[in-house]
Amino acid sequence: MTQDAPWWKSGIIYQIYPRSFQDSTGSGMGDLNGITSRLPHVADLGADAIWISPIYPSPMKDGGYDISDYTGIEPLFGTLDDFDRLTDEAHRLGLKVLLDFVPAHSSDEHPWFQDSRSARDSGKRDWYIWHDAAPDGGPPNNWISEFGGPAWTWDDTTGQYYLHIYAREQPALNWRNPDVADAMLKAMETWYERGVDGFRVDAVEHLTPDARLRDNPTNPDWHPKDGPARSLFRTFTSHQADLFAHVRAMRSVAEKHGRKLLVGEAYGNLDEVMLYYGANLDGFQLPFNFELINAPWHPRGIADFIDRYEAVIPPGGWPNWVLGNHDRDRIATRVGNGQSRVAKMLLLTLRGTPTMWQGDEIGMLNEAVPDHMLQDPWAINNPGTGIGRDPVRVPLPWDDTHGRGFTTGQPFLPLSTVPSVAEQDGDPASMLSFVRALIALRRAEPALSFGSYERLHADNGVLAYARTAEGKRLAVALNFTDAPQPLPVRGKVLLSTIHDRDLAAVDELRPDEGVILEP
Numbered sequence: 001m002t003q004d005a006p007w008w009k010s011g012i013i014y015q016i017y018p019r020s021f022q023d024s025t026g027s028g029m030g031d032l033n034g035i036t037s038r039l040p041h042v043a044d045l046g047a048d049a050i051w052i053s054p055i056y057p058s059p060m061k062d063g064g065y066d067i068s069d070y071t072g073i074e075p076l077f078g079t080l081d082d083f084d085r086l087t088d089e090a091h092r093l094g095l096k097v098l099l100d101f102v103p104a105h106s107s108d109e110h111p112w113f114q115d116s117r118s119a120r121d122s123g124k125r126d127w128y129i130w131h132d133a134a135p136d137g138g139p140p141n142n143w144i145s146e147f148g149g150p151a152w153t154w155d156d157t158t159g160q161y162y163l164h165i166y167a168r169e170q171p172a173l174n175w176r177n178p179d180v181a182d183a184m185l186k187a188m189e190t191w192y193e194r195g196v197d198g199f200r201v202d203a204v205e206h207l208t209p210d211a212r213l214r215d216n217p218t219n220p221d222w223h224p225k226d227g228p229a230r231s232l233f234r235t236f237t238s239h240q241a242d243l244f245a246h247v248r249a250m251r252s253v254a255e256k257h258g259r260k261l262l263v264g265e266a267y268g269n270l271d272e273v274m275l276y277y278g279a280n281l282d283g284f285q286l287p288f289n290f291e292l293i294n295a296p297w298h299p300r301g302i303a304d305f306i307d308r309y310e311a312v313i314p315p316g317g318w319p320n321w322v323l324g325n326h327d328r329d330r331i332a333t334r335v336g337n338g339q340s341r342v343a344k345m346l347l348l349t350l351r352g353t354p355t356m357w358q359g360d361e362i363g364m365l366n367e368a369v370p371d372h373m374l375q376d377p378w379a380i381n382n383p384g385t386g387i388g389r390d391p392v393r394v395p396l397p398w399d400d401t402h403g404r405g406f407t408t409g410q411p412f413l414p415l416s417t418v419p420s421v422a423e424q425d426g427d428p429a430s431m432l433s434f435v436r437a438l439i440a441l442r443r444a445e446p447a448l449s450f451g452s453y454e455r456l457h458a459d460n461g462v463l464a465y466a467r468t469a470e471g472k473r474l475a476v477a478l479n480f481t482d483a484p485q486p487l488p489v490r491g492k493v494l495l496s497t498i499h500d501r502d503l504a505a506v507d508e509l510r511p512d513e514g515v516i517l518e519p
């Protein structure tokens, strides 16, 4: 298994949000040359791949997830030459490069949509999803945009509504039109030919919303804090049967270009997520598993989920785990600083490929964002609710100079309040030093990346499990509480979340402590 395994099975993926990683021009927003200059940070951390959120031309109505040219580079971020340099440098440092592919919608400024909306008989009309008004003049059905409000916008020029599962500036592409599918697969090929090693595929559950446009049922358990979109079940907008043929087509293009990696973003229950592996493992190699983001922070509940997840992964399929991303509250904000080390130990010792979100390695927190700086359409459309993703997207603090080493200009979002990379770099007790040590241990021990998983213990305070490979067994014991807890498995302790711990004298778990040991 360890010999012939593809890189991503033992690999660690590090997500970069280009706007907030590193600015190289003083514009206040990150860019490609900035990313290139900071790649050594990612390599030193011990990651194997970067996934870069969208870098294509975009009016930036949804942070680049509204694309107006699938094969270009957004001028704010740089040029294709800059991109080639970034890829070369990443490869030189041993890092794979994954781009973000956003198939379900384009920008309303994409020439395809401009053409489509120009006339009912436009050659591109059917590239998007247009429909007559309901008899009362309202939208064709009850679907709600993920960002709030109807999922349909009226277009005066041609007198019909168009569908947008997200912002109105993100019209849904019609994947039932084979020309759309062809054009999108060609865009993927263009990037493979340029040297990228795979894609994270965005919002794929929305690729083929119900052709009959049936109403989504109401969710009786809805709470307003979950945002308007959750007031309906997504019965007819998500995971529709005919999208999986497109997933398979993406995979065959990936295979044709040398077994490239596809990581799929599809929010759903376990059964739904499993569909994306493909009936013959011919779908995504890694359909994202978001449970560590969604689950209450409780050892028994998480242990039960791990068992359920391990049990349903199809034979030959490979697990994966995610602790945070640009859409969800920061882990250190969700569980607190102490637990955030425990969370990282969990992420990096479970069986499966971990994806790390930029800045979690230094314990970044959600930061307050004043109204006048809001960027996120979700926040802008839902004022006063506290909904929004800007707080998790503030720039990485690299050092303690003006602009915290991120920019020499005015940052597009407020700066972070946590100690910088430079400050943590020299501090053996820092979060950064801990994460580096954790990853180094994971890389040194095949049991931690390839090993089998076995639950050893789970109660209200502690989760413990064993990982075994090549005849070597390691155990992980995690205290999910801020009180001391009994250590359910004894052995030689290799690493603790607590920096100055005497590893020879661990006989209980201290508050917020996790350990890796050799029983």
Ligand code: NOJ
Residues within 6 Å of the ligand: 062, 065, 102, 166, 202, 203, 265, 326, 327
């Ligand atoms: C999921 C992305 O992660 C999110 O940031 C974006 O707003 C939506 N998809 C729409 O593309």
